[in-house]
Every structure is written in structure tokens, then in C-alpha cells.
Amino acid sequence: MPSAAGGCVFCEIVKGEHQAHVVLDTGDAMAFLDNRPLFKGHTLLVPKQHHETLPDLPAELLAPLFGYAQRLAAAMEEALEAAGSFVAMNNRISQSVPHLHIHVVPRNRKDGLRGFFWPRTKYASEDEAAAYATRLREALNEFR
Template sequence: MASIFTKIVQGEIPCHKIAETADFLAFLDIRPLAAGHTLVIPKEEIDYVFDLEDAQLSALMVFAKKVAKAIEAEVTCKRIGLSVIGLEVPHTHVHLVPINQISDMTFGREPVKMSNEEMAALASRIAARL
């Protein structure tokens, strides 16, 4: 069965897209730790990040770096935190989270409340920075 991220890639589930290439997709997390929290995924459904081929893993990180720089340019923060946990969805994904302190990367806390309109506007502004 296809993961929720594969369904997003295939257009079956909508997302607030930040960037897309033939191989990768970046979109806002619907349960953000901070405004601008973005997920970066390979379009190919591979569960575990360390099962990616070396070239694919490298390309994923280069793509994530470009997206992180765009988020950082739009969202006020000290830096962009990066996390790869890999248990929530069986599809490799990188979390890019605007942070000001270490605790901003705590995944057990309540997500930031944002309306669909706020998320759409933020996604558009970040995408414009690319």
C-alpha cells in the first residue's frame, strides 16, 4: 500500500508545496513544530533513509539545503534544524524546522496552530525565495 507521502507525490492528497524536482518534493508539515516546518522527501518510496543509494542520499541533502536556505530567508529563526527520525511514515523524509533553541526540535510537543490559508501563504513566500 502506498504511503501518505506517495499519495501526496501522486496528487491524491493535497499539500502546501515549497519545491519540486523530478526526484524530490518539499512541502509544509501539517503538524508543524514551528511555522515553516517542512518535509523533504524522495519521490521514490523508500522506507529507510540509509537504504537510499549514495547518490540519491547526497542529492536529497543538496535539495534539502536549498529548501532550508529559502525557509531561513523567510522565517525569523537562528537556524534550520534538521531531523531524520523515520518511524512516523514508512517513506524517507527529512524534517527542516526553524529553531531558536534546542527544545524547538522536541517532536512530542503540541504542533503550532496555523490555518490552511496561513500555510498556503507561507508556502508561497518560501517557494518564492528559491
């Protein structure tokens, strides 16, 4: 596994050294709730190996990673009754953590998301965040 210089919070989450509400955990990827979500259920999908950007990702990980993103998008509609989803990735610019991550965000009409102005929200409690993670995990199991 390539190493992360300077300590990467996403690598720490993958190793279980940093707390996160995990939604998906496979041999090569992990998804967990964003701690500053656009909307509740906003999930970050990362390769377990540390790769900073999409161009750095080995070709053999591309299809599995985007397959998980596809499953997450479907799970959000099922588990969260979202009308759709927003799937996005930054490479270096606006990348708050230098570890490749895909944002999968539940969307509904008139939800307030316009262009690239992204208002952030918070979960009311750890219990509420855990409940969202559980709902998504359960829906993901249906999309295997």
C-alpha cells in the same frame, strides 16, 4: 519507482492524490509543509521514489536530497526570518510515515524546543499555510 505497500500518504502527495502545501518539487524530490508543524514553516522533504529509510536510499539520490535540505534550511532563514534551523530524520523508530523524510524546521532562540519534546502547533487556516509555502518557494528560487 519502488512501490509502497499499503498506500503511503507521502507517495500520494507526490502523485498529487493527497493535498499538501508544496514548497519544492523537482524531478527526484518534493518538499511540503508538515500538517502538524513544530513551528510554522516546518517542512518535510521526501524522495519521490518510495524508500522507507536512509539505508534504503540509493547512493545516487543522497547528495541531491541533502542538497535540497541545505537549500530549505537557507530559505527558512531568508523567508521566515528564522535565526537557524533544525534538520532531522527518523529511521523506523518514531517515523510516523514509513517513507524517508527529512524534517527541516525553522528555529529561533527561546522558541520552546527542548531536547526531543516537540510541541506541535497548527496553522490558523489553509490560507496561512499556503502563505508560508509561498514564502519558502520564493526564497528557494533565490538559492538555485
